[in-house]
Amino acid sequence: MIIHHPILGPRDAQEFVYLGDASLIDRPDGMTAGVEAFHDYLYQRTNPAGEHQELWYHEQGDRSWLVVTRNTVTHEITKVELARDVARARGRTK
Amino acid sequence: MRYSGFRVIAEALTGHKGWKPVWRDPDPKPDYDYIIIGGGGHGLATAYYLAKEFGQARIAVLEKGYLGGGNVGRNTTIIRSNYLLDGNEPFYEFSLKLWEGLEQDFNYNAMVSQRGIINLIHTDAQRDAATRRGNAMILHGADARLLSRDEVRQMYPWLNFDNARFPIKGALMQPRGGTVRHDAVAWGYARGADQRGVDLIQNCEVTGMRIENGRIKGVETTRGYIGAKKVGVAVAGSSSKVMAHAGMRLPIESHVLQAFVSEGLKPLIDGVMTFGAGHFYVSQSDKGGLVFGGDIDGYNSYAQRGNLPVIEDVAEGGMALMPAIGRVRLLRTWGGIMDMSMDGSPIIDKTHIEGLYFNGGWCYGGFKATPASGWCFAHLLAKDESHITARAYRFDRFLKGLMIDEKGQGATPNLH
Numbered sequence: 080m081i082i083h084h085p086i087l088g089p090r091d092a093q094e095f096v097y098l099g100d101a102s103l104i105d106r107p108d109g110m111t112a113g114v115e116a117f118h119d120y121l122y123q124r125t126n127p128a129g130e131h132q133e134l135w136y137h138e139q140g141d142r143s144w145l146v147v148t149r150n151t152v153t154h155e156i157t158k159v160e161l162a163r164d165v166a167r168a169r170g171r172t173k
Numbered sequence: 174m175r176y177s178g179f180r181v182i183a184e185a186l187t188g189h190k191g192w193k194p195v196w197r198d199p200d201p202k203p204d205y206d207y208i209i210i211g212g213g214g215h216g217l218a219t220a221y222y223l224a225k226e227f228g229q230a231r232i233a234v235l236e237k238g239y240l241g242g243g244n245v246g247r248n249t250t251i252i253r254s255n256y257l258l259d260g261n262e263p264f265y266e267f268s269l270k271l272w273e274g275l276e277q278d279f280n281y282n283a284m285v286s287q288r289g290i291i292n293l294i295h296t297d298a299q300r301d302a303a304t305r306r307g308n309a310m311i312l313h314g315a316d317a318r319l320l321s322r323d324e325v326r327q328m329y330p331w332l333n334f335d336n337a338r339f340p341i342k343g344a345l346m347q348p349r350g351g352t353v354r355h356d357a358v359a360w361g362y363a364r365g366a367d368q369r370g371v372d373l374i375q376n377c378e379v380t381g382m383r384i385e386n387g388r389i390k391g392v393e394t395t396r397g398y399i400g401a402k403k404v405g406v407a408v409a410g411s412s413s414k415v416m417a418h419a420g421m422r423l424p425i426e427s428h429v430l431q432a433f434v435s436e437g438l439k440p441l442i443d444g445v446m447t448f449g450a451g452h453f454y455v456s457q458s459d460k461g462g463l464v465f466g467g468d469i470d471g472y473n474s475y476a477q478r479g480n481l482p483v484i485e486d487v488a489e490g491g492m493a494l495m496p497a498i499g500r501v502r503l504l505r506t507w508g509g510i511m512d513m514s515m516d517g518s519p520i521i522d523k524t525h526i527e528g529l530y531f532n533g534g535w536c537y538g539g540f541k542a543t544p545a546s547g548w549c550f551a552h553l554l555a556k557d558e559s560h561i562t563a564r565a566y567r568f569d570r571f572l573k574g575l576m577i578d579e580k581g582q583g584a585t586p587n588l589h
Contacts, residue, residue: 091482118571124424126473149472
């Protein structure tokens with residue numbers, strides 16, 4: 080698979096480490112969220128067959144985190160964004 | 174028809190005209206007492222034991238494709254019970270004991286071959302861990318032996334013992350481990366279940382679940398609505414897809430695992446060998462092909478098809494261990510979809526919906542579990558309580574902090 084890095088251009092997926100569903104960006108506040116909310120965040124996955132937004136880390140490159148939109152049935156990648164931009168768009172400050 | 178040596182001779186003398194189809198191909202009835210979704214190894218074993226051991230009737234198995242067309246036909250056929258943790262080892266040892274009596278039990282030649290499995294050791298720390306694991310196995314009634322470097326060398330003199338990075342220092346062996354003809358397991362269970370009146374319904378994909386007042390009433394399928402008192406889901410690989418019909422999210426990601434077979438060779442490896450440090454394991458089939466594999470590809474996938482980097486990685490592992498295979502040609506590679514769970518261990522449990530039961534999360538270790546998985550799931554379906562060896566495989570273990578994490582990787586499904 081080739082991941083079109085927003086800054087570095089097309090890169091082989093081998094340069095990246097995969098973390099999982101990009102919903103991991105939306106971490107509940109550990110001080111206020113209940114146990115159940117944190118359990119759901121940490122352990123439960125939607126795991127769709129089809130379009131999936133996921134976190135890839137460019138370990139063998141510029142060490143940026145990316146949000147890759149990829150089809151889990153065909154492996155086709157349709158969108159690649161910097162995770163920082165995605166998180167900020169979702170209201171995260173850091 | 175009962176299979177026996179006498180039957181083979183009698184058929185040979187009469188032109189093989191007496192062999193019959195091994196199972197019926199029935200149309201679905203309007204309703205059943207039990208519906209098992211998934212006509213793979215685990216689903217068929219569940220139906221078989223439900224009818225045979227738990228005396229239940231009016232059972233159907235619904236399969237979206239053909240029987241045994243999923244992971245039971247795609248794995249590398251290894252059986253073993255070399256686990257460390259209390260939640261796992263009794264279950265897998267129960268499974269290995271069922272394997273040992275399986276062919277007599279269901280009167281079908283599954284070619285169960287207890288040729289032994291060894292896990293290679295490269296460091297003192299690994300030897301300590303292997304000793305501990307072996308002792309845990311023995312305490313649970315399994316068998317284990319710690320092999321010295323010389324003993325391993327006697328078995329496989331052509332291994333790369335003096336690899337600079339991973340010199341072979343010994344191995345943990347389970348002599349009762351081995352391999353089984355994987356397709357025959359599905360066929361044997363299917364035949365046994367069919368003989369006991371189970372309807373095996375193929376080309377019947379579940380497209381929805383009818384749930385009223387927190388209770389399951391039946392399933393919508395591509396062959397119409399089928400009612401049921403209890404529904405058991407055993408569709409590892411597609412668990413999240415099927416359970417989404419009940420509005421459930423699971424502690425599971427689907428990942429693709431590749432497997433490989435080489436061209437046929439003369440006898441080289443008489444057992445099963447794992448090279449964990451090199452992410453590689455191998456056995457040799459009765460036809461002579463080296464059957465081997467390594468890591469999952471590592472990203473969510475439902476494609477039943479992997480990518481080249483992992484093929485290269487596995488081949489490198491093989492070459493590091495066995496330089497002699499350098500000129501051997503790869504015959505086939507294929508992929509299967511794994512339910513990778515959050516702690517690397519499976520789930521056999523009720524759900525919050527009355528009458529709906531779940532069996533999945535087998536990661537890449539589901540094949541060896543087939544008999545015990547079927548038995549324990551049938552136990553749960555028939556008696557509404559977990560079998561004694563499967564009590565730890567609960568949904569709520571993540572909420573309660575009772576994970577069964579053999580590898581100690583935490584909630585990272587692609588690393589288990």
